[in-house]
Amino acid sequence: MEASLQTILQQFEHLKIQLDEITSATNNFDDETNCIGYGGFGKVYKGEVSLAERRSMAAIKRLDRRHGQGEAEFLKEITMLSRYKHENLISLLGFCYQGDEAILVYEHASRGSLDRHLNSPHLTWSQRIKICLGAAKGLRHLHDPKETHQRLIHCDVKGGNILLDDHWNAKLADFGFSIMGPANDLHSTVINLAAGTLGYIDPLYHLTNTLTKESDVYSFGVVLFEVLFGRLCYTHSNGHVQQILVPTWKKCYEEKKLKDIVFKDPTIQPLEQSALEIFSDIAYLCLKESRDARPKMAEVVTELESALESQELLKSLELAANEEFKGEWNKHRSYYEEITMSAENPVNYRSEVELMRLMFKGVLLKGGKTWLSLNKKGEQCEMISIAECLDPKFKCESTSR
CATH class of the missing domain: 1.10.510.10 (Transferase(Phosphotransferase) domain 1)
Structure with a gap:
């Protein structure tokens, strides 16, 4: 496994971090001051490491083989996180595979899990x-x-x-x-x-x-x-x-x-x-x-x-509501309920707040030719298709062309 793993890791040379850098960042893996968690892979430490000419706070996960995981999981983390990039996936900053140490270095999620x-x-x-x-x-x-x-x-x-x-x-x-x-x-x-x-x-x-x-x-x-x-x-x-x-x-x-x-x-x-x-x-x-x-x-x-x-x-x-809005809403609520039922695509709602949300978004009426919505002041905003404004004779001539 050792020789084959080293061969595979060569393609990730740009992610390698020296062990001296990591031991320095973690105060030689000091459990009392730097350990921030642990899991099946081993303990996790925090520390600053040098990356692309700048120093960054990182989460440093140190493999403990007594927990049942080993080189296979270590390699999988590297290959997966090098391949899959997304703002809602943790980023791999680097790794260390030196001597008996197998260490993964991630972006630091300061608030934990x-x-x-x-x-x-x-x-x-x-x-x-x-x-x-x-x-x-x-x-x-x-x-x-x-x-x-x-x-x-x-x-x-x-x-x-x-x-x-x-x-x-x-x-x-x-x-x-x-x-x-x-x-x-x-x-x-x-x-x-x-x-x-x-x-x-x-x-x-x-x-x-x-x-x-x-x-x-x-x-x-x-x-x-x-x-x-x-x-x-x-x-x-x-x-x-x-x-x-x-x-x-x-x-x-x-x-x-x-x-x-x-x-x-x-x-x-x-x-x-x-x-x-x-x-x-x-x-x-x-x-x-x-x-x-x-x-x-x-x-x-x-x-x-x-x-x-x-x-x-x-x-x-709750932040912006005023008595004028509440009055307008309560006055027309039954009308808005009827509108949602007669919309081009009838919509369901489960609460008064959801009914408001639907009305703020707007609904299509009259065969899709009218768009009716509310603004945050409670005012009705109506947009009419240009076809509704055209002279019927003109519409016929246009259709016959």
Whole structure:
């Protein structure tokens, strides 16, 4: 393995960082002052390293072979992160393979992993949804290559592998278990005898030992419910998992009891009703037993964007609302409800805020010839097709030509 690994690593020569640089950056791997975490690969340290004539704070992951991972996972991280570039994927800055050391150097996500912030009173619901949306976009990039790269199945999607930067942007990380599949394969089925984390693993994996991109979707659904309820998907004691909460969460959704256990904190704005429904609906679909019934990550992204729009609209209305707007809205609400039903493409809404969002976006009426919308002052804005303004005789002459 040693000789073949060295041969493969030659193509990544530009990413090599000397061991002296890393030991200096980590104070010789000082656990007390520089260690910021640990996982299956080993401990993670923070430290400044020199890159392209500048110094950057980095996360430095040092392989500990006693945890069961080794050169195969080390090489996979390098090859995967060199090939897959996206704003919602953690960036590989370099590596060191020298003596007995195998070290990976990443961009530093200063706020750590998502699982540490599930019950934080400092994160608003808008921020929580944005984090989920960012992670979903990163996973969509891996699943839907659009001929730019091979499809990648992450195989270990969980809150601990979603990192957060200074601005709470989500970065999907840890590709040691990831597996590539052909871009034109609808399901990208693979066989793997050891992958994932208890509580997040696709239940069908235990029955078939097969993983697909839909397995990642299941794991992401678990993360969505963790964010919704503000806690991990399992209980544990003495370092051992005692109970997986996912079945209980699914039952709460089916019995329409989500409001009883959704994360709440008096210091943050509550989750808007339509945002709750959109968010929980897509989370539940991700957890469907049938892989065919689970949504694609592109669909998950779309739904999370809608949930964020609803939550952001509630925020903007509360900040900017005035008595004049409220009066106008209440006066015409029944009219707006009728409009949504008579639109060119009738639309459904789940709350008053979502009805407002629909009206702010606008709806097509009269066979698609009229566009009606509201501005933030509550004023109606109507755009009419030029065909409606033309003289009927002129229209006939134009049509006959």
